[in-house]
Amino acid sequence: MTMRCSRVSAAVVMLGVGLAGLAHAAPAVVLEGARLIDGTGRPARDNAALVIEGDKITAVGTAGKLPRPKGARVVDVHGRTIMPGLISAHSHVGLVAGTANRADAYTREAVQSAVVQYEQYGVTSVVTLGLNRDLVFELRDQQRAGAAPGASIFTAGRGIGAPGGVPPQPVAPDQVYRPATAELARAAVRDMAGHHVDLVKLWLDDGFGKFTKMPPEVYHAVIDESHKHGLRVAAHVFYLADAKALVAAGVDVLAHSVRDLPVDDELIHALKAHGVFYIPTLNVDESFFLLAEQPEVMKDEFFTHAVSPELLQMFQSQAFRDKVAANPSVPKEKAAFAVAQKNLKALLDAGVHVAFGTDSGALPERIPGWGEHHELELMVRAGLSPMDAIVAATQGSAALLKATDRGTLEVGKRADFLVLAADPTADIRNTRQLISVWHGGREIAPRVPAHAP
Numbered sequence: 527m528t529m530r531c532s533r534v535s536a537a538v539v540m541l542g543v544g545l546a547g548l549a550h551a552a553p554a555v556v557l558e559g560a561r562l563i564d565g566t567g568r569p570a571r572d573n574a575a576l577v578i579e580g581d582k583i584t585a586v587g588t589a590g591k592l593p594r595p596k597g598a599r600v601v602d603v604h605g606r607t608i609m610p611g612l613i614s615a616h617s618h619v620g621l622v623a624g625t626a627n628r629a630d631a632y633t634r635e636a637v638q639s640a641v642v643q644y645e646q647y648g649v650t651s652v653v654t655l656g657l658n659r660d661l662v663f664e665l666r667d668q669q670r671a672g673a674a675p676g677a678s679i680f681t682a683g684r685g686i687g688a689p690g691g692v693p694p695q696p697v698a699p700d701q702v703y704r705p706a707t708a709e710l711a712r713a714a715v716r717d718m719a720g721h722h723v724d725l726v727k728l729w730l731d732d733g734f735g736k737f738t739k740m741p742p743e744v745y746h747a748v749i750d751e752s753h754k755h756g757l758r759v760a761a762h763v764f765y766l767a768d769a770k771a772l773v774a775a776g777v778d779v780l781a782h783s784v785r786d787l788p789v790d791d792e793l794i795h796a797l798k799a800h801g802v803f804y805i806p807t808l809n810v811d812e813s814f815f816l817l818a819e820q821p822e823v824m825k826d827e828f829f830t831h832a833v834s835p836e837l838l839q840m841f842q843s844q845a846f847r848d849k850v851a852a853n854p855s856v857p858k859e860k861a862a863f864a865v866a867q868k869n870l871k872a873l874l875d876a877g878v879h880v881a882f883g884t885d886s887g888a889l890p891e892r893i894p895g896w897g898e899h900h901e902l903e904l905m906v907r908a909g910l911s912p913m914d915a916i917v918a919a920t921q922g923s924a925a926l927l928k929a930t931d932r933g934t935l936e937v938g939k940r941a942d943f944l945v946l947a948a949d950p951t952a953d954i955r956n957t958r959q960l961i962s963v964w965h966g967g968r969e970i971a972p973r974v975p976a977h978a979p
């Protein structure tokens with residue numbers, strides 16, 4: 527088995543070298559005339575010029591002043607806005623098939639089609655934060671060798687849940703570890719370290735009191751063993767007290783909002799002292815009622831092209847609305863959503879590192895691609911400026927990943943960016959006005975192109 531895998535990988539690597547060689551031989555591209563949002567938080571720059579050679583940005587300047595490399599292809603983007611590609615630091619793939627979560631949904635085809643969908647929606651990098659089968663590592667390797675399409679995959683592999691507890695999704699046994707003891711938890715981390723996961727994921731929650739939480743000795747062991755292997759840990763969290771306990775135990779990323787209580791000075795101080803990243807995933811709680819209560823969000827094709835016809839039909843059915851109306855958790859989710867919005871604003875104002883994620887792909891209601899644009903809108907509704915939301919979704923997530931090659935549009939970074947028909951700093955919903963998506967210097971047609979002049 528090992529031998530066969532390594533031979534396949536070798537073939538993929540050789541193919542990748544061939545593709546990479548071709549990419550570098552391609553002429554330079556210069557995009558001239560757009561407003562440029564570079565992802566650093568600096569004000570947008572007008573009439574910019576961006577030079578791309580191979581998969582990298584090699585110069586940034588002013589159109590008309592920045593010299594064009596000899597033989598460069600010139601793309602006129604006057605009237606457009608360019609911003610970095612979105613980076614979801616919390617998503618999932620291969621968990622939903624048809625209209626439901628299914629334990630047999632995680633196939634190579636499902637993962638490939640999910641990452642292609644993300645890319646076509648302008649999400650150029652995606653973290654599949656747990657519940658992955660090991661084939662994700664093979665797909666990640668193929669991509670890194672230049673031999674597979676779609677959003678760049680970063681992954682937490684299977685992740686570590688609690689026996690009989692969270693995560694509650696139906697998945698195959700080879701998609702999550704549920705260690706009962708600290709020793710088994712350490713073994714799970716060692717197994718994932720062997721696969722070079724980009725992050726380790728753990729779940730600490732009781733699903734509104736329905737489940738037993740992971741005991742402290744288990745999450746302490748996960749964090750300690752991960753750090754021994756140079757890996758950082760992202761935790762699913764809900765409660766303020768758990769967030770404090772995790773940060774005290776050394777967790778590196780809170781992968782959801784604190785949603786039971788307002789964040790306090792003690793947590794803010796600890797998050798800043800430890801340099802912990804916070805991924806708000808505001809749409810998570812909203813997703814339990816949004817589509818049933820605001821069906822108008824499903825009207826435009828930016829939404830409808832992100833879901834299958836059967837899923838759309840289910841969301842638009844009376845049975846779906848009735849099910850949501852009868853769900854006793856919905857009032858709790860609404861309260862949690864309101865707390866999450868307030869906490870995001872408080873933490874950003876306090877200077878905590880905010881990154882970006884959606885939990886898209888975890889449930890049928892969390893829509894890959896569409897969900898990321900919706901999340902940006904929710905962050906702005908929570909009180910962030912559009913620029914704050916964009917920085918979290920680009921530079922913020924890249925910093926979380928320590929992916930120093932992406933996240934901003936500066937010399938030496940990957941050419942991962944979006945060309946938009948309108949300026950998202952004027953209205954965050956303009957991130958949906960996609961003219962083109964550029965990923966590693968390759969131009970990709972958006973799934974739903976902007977109806978632009």
Ligand SMILES: [Zn+2]
Pocket residue numbers: 616617618655885888
């Ligand atoms: Zn998740």
